[in-house]
Amino acid sequence: MSSPPPPAPSSQPQAGAPANSSEALRARYGERYRWLLLMTVMMGTVASVMSSTVVNVAIPGLSHHFGLGQDRAQWVTSGFMVAMTVSMLTTPWLLARFGYRATYAGCMWLLMAGGLGGGFAQDFPLVLAARVAEGLAAGVVQPIPAIIIMRAFQPQEQGRAIGLFTMGVVLAPALGPSIGGVLVDWFGWRSIFFMVVPFCIASLWLGRRFVPATAPGGAVASRSEALDWAGLALGTAGTLSLLDGLVSLRAGPPIRAAGLLALAGICFGIFLWWQARRTRLGQASLMNLRLFAWRPFAMGSLVTAIYGTALFGSTYLLPVYMQMGLGLSASSVGMVLLPSGLVLAGAIAIVSRLADRLPANVLVSTGLAILTLSFALMVTLGPSASLWMLIAYSAIGRIGLGFILPSLNLGSMRGLEKDLISQASSVINFIRMLGGAAGVSLCAIALEWRLASHGASLAGGTNLPARLAAFNEVFLMLAALCALAMLAARYLGSHSRLQNNP
Structure with missing residues (x-):
């Protein structure tokens, strides 16, 4: 299952390559291009990671503002996690259909819209919708850096590249809650949602300069394959049932927890069967077995x-x-x-x-x-x-x-x-x-x-x-x-080959 050794990188774009392709950008910026690309996607990933962790310090203030109980307030975190987990499976399809740049920019716009929507929301359902939007964007973005590192960097550079990227991502949850705590004390819980906006703006500007418009492999994005909506629905139902069932093991009736966990097992079982069937028929799948x-x-x-x-x-x-x-x-x-x-x-x-x-x-x-x-x-x-x-x-x-x-x-x-x-x-x-x-x-x-x-x-x-x-x-x-x-x-x-x- 291995490929031939990688060819030596070229400083000239291939004949007929689009101006915003990876080959053209590599020729324009030289050997430093792959590091500029990595820093760009790291900025977007830091924004998504920060949005997932920093909101925890705002939950007490948010709960007080909307008069929420602990079970409803928890969905601010759970809704984000379910959306993020499931949307990760759509990243390959989005990259193949729309290319790196459009997918990355779309995620940053959605993340920023979630931040602004949550900050200005006047009722809790809008806050929850904003968190789901942020989770969808975060889930799509987070697999992209590893894809780029495995493709844009030589094997002897991949460890250093993933180390640099990981340091940035690790510092986000370490520093985010501390900064968020200060913002909540000074400006209230709404400021937490606005925190991602400057990161998104910077990511969009950098993405226009350094992220290629082409799909993985340098090819022009293809619009022929439809998303596996049935698989996505099964994965969502399984993930939601699993997380809710695990919470119910702690605080809910045992029969409810058992039912939810059984439903999660059934959904994931059908999901795997469905993915195997689509792969066997040569159709695009969310998870290639x-x-x-x-x-x-x-x-x-x-x-x-x-x-x-x-x-x-x-x-x-x-x-x-x-x-x-x-x-x-x-x-x-x-x-x-x-x-x-x-x-x-x-x-x-x-x-x-x-x-x-x-x-x-x-x-x-x-x-x-x-x-x-x-x-x-x-x-x-x-x-x-x-x-x-x-x-x-x-x-x-x-x-x-x-x-x-x-x-x-x-x-x-x-x-x-x-x-x-x-x-x-x-x-x-x-x-x-x-x-x-x-x-x-x-x-x-x-x-x-x-x-x-x-x-x-x-x-x-x-x-x-x-x-x-x-x-x-x-x-x-x-x-x-x-x-x-x-x-x-x-x-x-x-x-690596x-x-x-x-």
């Missing part, structure tokens, strides 16, 4: 699902543990997490250089081992633990993430046929988001279960040892998941 015949991608997808579960689950669990288990204040939690974010950025900068020289399976396995160690070390802490020790253990986990982030996508997609790269990037992002959504609910459910087993709760009380025992058992569960992922990480690819053509 040929991808999973390539063992590095299949194993990378499994690692991605577990990694998403552990990452998003621990992001939920750590602040709750530090406040409810160790009794730290909110400001102390911020002091612990901020250095960890800086350590993560530094680790990515170093490991991205190694990703061009070392096999991906070695780097991802190393990162998973370090992440496993960090979860296991949390079990050794107690109420008397120093703040510096907590910072150190959190930083160890971020070092592990630094090994995984630049290497996982490369190891999963290297060696795939070039016409599968767009689908591969979309599918791997879709799987990560599903794993992440499941991870938050999994940690919350496991924590409530273990608290009940130990006769403790988060509501208060004096039974602190029992509460810590429950947290420790959930950390050990996450450690076991990461250790399990190491078995699949051994099969990630380490070489992709065409050098965005």
Whole structure:
């Protein structure tokens, strides 16, 4: 399933190439063009990532303004996540039909419209519609950088490119809530929605200059294939049922949770059958199942699902543990997490250089081992633990993430046929988001279960040892998941034979 080695890049556009094609832009800007293109799509992705995280600090003010209960307010986040997760599967079709530039610009306009609509909305349904619009745009944009990196960069540059991109994306959720908190205090919850507007304007300006109008592979966009609407409806119904069912496991009647999870399983089962049928008939599909015949991608997808579960689950669990288990204040939690974010950025900068020289399976396995160690070390802490020790253990986990982030996508997609790269990037992002959504609910459910087993709760009380025992058992569960992922990480690819053509 591999292609011939990439040809040497040419400084001249091919005969007859459109003026806004990748070949023409490469000839105009020279060797630096691929980095300009990467920085452009990074700006749009940062805007989409920030829109997904920064709104959390505005939910209390928004709830008070519209008189919402917790169940309705949660849909501000859930609506965004469902829209983002499902729309990731449409990225290959949109790129093939409209090309890079039109797809990218359309997402930035939609993201900006969602930000403005949410900021000016006078009732909650409009706020929710704005969040869904933002989620749709964010989902389409996020697979694009990996597609460009795998096509526009030589194999020996891909690790450095994905490291630079990942650093920008990592800093967005790290800094966004802090900036958002200041905006909410000074200007109210509406300012959070306006926060993405300058990023979108900058992305649109840069996109006009550096993003090619052609489709992946440098071809003129084709308008012959119709979108798989039936597959999209099945994927949406399955994702919505899964997320709602997982929430119902925590707060709803058991029969409702069981029904929703069963419906999710049925929808995803029919979805896979439908995708296989369309592929067999030669029709465009949202998820080309040929991808999973390539063992590095299949194993990378499994690692991605577990990694998403552990990452998003621990992001939920750590602040709750530090406040409810160790009794730290909110400001102390911020002091612990901020250095960890800086350590993560530094680790990515170093490991991205190694990703061009070392096999991906070695780097991802190393990162998973370090992440496993960090979860296991949390079990050794107690109420008397120093703040510096907590910072150190959190930083160890971020070092592990630094090994995984630049290497996982490369190891999963290297060696795939070039016409599968767009689908591969979309599918791997879709799987990560599903794993992440499941991870938050999994940690919350496991924590409530273990608290009940130990006769403790988060509501208060004096039974602190029992509460810590429950947290420790959930950390050990996450450690076991990461250790399990190491078995699949051994099969990630380490070489690339992709065409050098965005």
